[in-house]
Amino acid sequence: MxxxxxxxxxxxxxxxxxxxxxxxxxxxxxxxxxxxxxxxGGSRDGTGGAHGAADTVVEEIRQNGGDAVANxxxxxxxxxxxxxxxxxxxxxxxxxxxxxxxxxxxxxxLLKMTEEDWDLVVNVHLKGAFCVTRAAFALxxxxxxxxxINTTSGSGLYGNFGQAAYMSAKMGVVGLMNSVATEGARxxxxxxxxxxxxASRMTDDVMPPEVLEKLxxxxxxxxxxxxxxxENKETQMIFNCAAGWFSRTxxxxxxxxxxxxxxxxxxxxxxxxxxxxxxxxxxxxxxNSVVDSFQFLTPLF
Numbered sequence: 358m359x360x361x362x363x364x365x366x367x368x369x370x371x372x373x374x375x376x377x378x379x380x381x382x383x384x385x386x387x388x389x390x391x392x393x394x395x396x397x398g399g400s401r402d403g404t405g406g407a408h409g410a411a412d413t414v415v416e417e418i419r420q421n422g423g424d425a426v427a428n429x430x431x432x433x434x435x436x437x438x439x440x441x442x443x444x445x446x447x448x449x450x451x452x453x454x455x456x457x458x459x460x461x462x463x464x465x466x467l468l469k470m471t472e473e474d475w476d477l478v479v480n481v482h483l484k485g486a487f488c489v490t491r492a493a494f495a496l497x498x499x500x501x502x503x504x505x506i507n508t509t510s511g512s513g514l515y516g517n518f519g520q521a522a523y524m525s526a527k528m529g530v531v532g533l534m535n536s537v538a539t540e541g542a543r544x545x546x547x548x549x550x551x552x553x554x555x556a557s558r559m560t561d562d563v564m565p566p567e568v569l570e571k572l573x574x575x576x577x578x579x580x581x582x583x584x585x586x587x588e589n590k591e592t593q594m595i596f597n598c599a600a601g602w603f604s605r606t607x608x609x610x611x612x613x614x615x616x617x618x619x620x621x622x623x624x625x626x627x628x629x630x631x632x633x634x635x636x637x638x639x640x641x642x643x644x645n646s647v648v649d650s651f652q653f654l655t656p657l658f
Contacts, residue, residue: 361586363390367449368585369441371395371432371489372459374410377555380574381456382414384582386423393445394418395428395459432459433480438488446496454504454585455493457486457530466519475522482526486533494537494546503546504585507534509595511552514606531595531608538593539646547592549584552606553577554599571600593645609641612653 368385372378374396386392394414398407411427418425428444430437445452461481463474486507497503512520513527530550537548555574580598583589597604614634617623628635644650 361388361582361588363388363454363582363586365389366453367391367393367445367451368454368456369393369395369445369452369489369493370456370458371441371485374398374414377553377574377577378456378458379414380555380578381458381581382425383418383421383423384575384578385454385585386418386425387421388582390423390454391449392418392423392425393428393441393448394425395430395432395441397429397431397459431481432457432485432489435488435491438485438490439492441489442492442496451500452493452496453500453502454506455489456506456508456581456585457489458508459485460508462523464519464523465521467521470521478522479526479529482523483529483533486530490533490537494541497541497546498544501545503541503544504589505534505537505541505546505548506581506584507531507548507550509550509552511554511597514552514595534595535593535646542592547584547589549589549592550595551577551580551584552595552597573600576601607643609638610644610650610653611638611641613637615654 363385366389368390370378370381370385370392373382373392373394378396382392382394394411396411396414398410408427408429411429415425415427426444426448428441430440432438432441442452459481461478463470463478465471465474490505493503493505507530508527509530510523510527511517513524513531517524534548534550537546541548554572555577556572577598580596580603584591584596595606597606614631616627616631
């Protein structure tokens with residue numbers, strides 16, 4: 358079996374100072390990539406900042422014979438996103454892969470969440486992914502190649518308590534993927550999204566130690582490396598991954614029912630009578646664009 362390699366490629370990993378991001382950085386470097394290790398060095402709630410986390414990972418990679426540089430900019434501003442990618446371009450000349458992994462947590466129930474909490478979480482997870490992706494996309498477009506991996510969450514995809522900002526941002530990341538994948542297709546820029554569960558500072562106080570032991574960050578890296586490789590041809594897909602389990606998830610659309618046309622008024626009673634068909638997911642399928650959803654309207658035209 359041929360080994361997947363990243364020789365002569367440049368990989369940018371945000372939030373790479375610990376946890377899953379650190380595992381990504383080591384895995385890419387171990388297969389020949391030159392890695393930009395981005396980490397603001399703040400605490401889990403987004404406060405503070407320091408260089409130690411990114412510097413430590415860079416030193417570890419270099420001690421293992423790899424090539425890496427650190428970057429300490431926040432992903433949550435256009436200036437920061439551009440600075441991260443500029444660091445890669447000035448040091449290594451290009452960007453081939455971007456892994457949007459940076460994140461913070463401020464879990465609170467809806468009525469206890471402040472505007473500051475909301476803004477910080479959404480800015481890091483969603484705006485941050487946009488800011489870095491936008492800067493990287495320009496270089497990838499010029500080079501005619503790119504692989505972008507975003508990070509969503511099962512909380513956003515399926516629901517959870519007390520994470521309104523986090524969940525909203527993580528679903529927003531899926532929308533961002535749809536846009537990047539659509540616009541990037543003509544330039545050989547692929548974009549996919551993962552929903553990982555792994556032991557990290559984000560989860561170390563919400564799960565028991567015996568569970569965290571089975572959720573090693575290193576178990577997530579193989580999927581990310583495959584999606585980032587030249588061999589991967591898939592784009593605009595969402596994947597679950599945890600403890601060696603991998604599966605695809607998708608936003609699907611069912612055929613539903615056409616109750617009428619422009620020639621007459623549809624009543625709420627008709628909706629009620631058709632509720633079982635409207636809510637059924639039988640024959641539901643993923644769609645590649647909003648235009649694809651128009652196929653279900655053909656009986657009306």
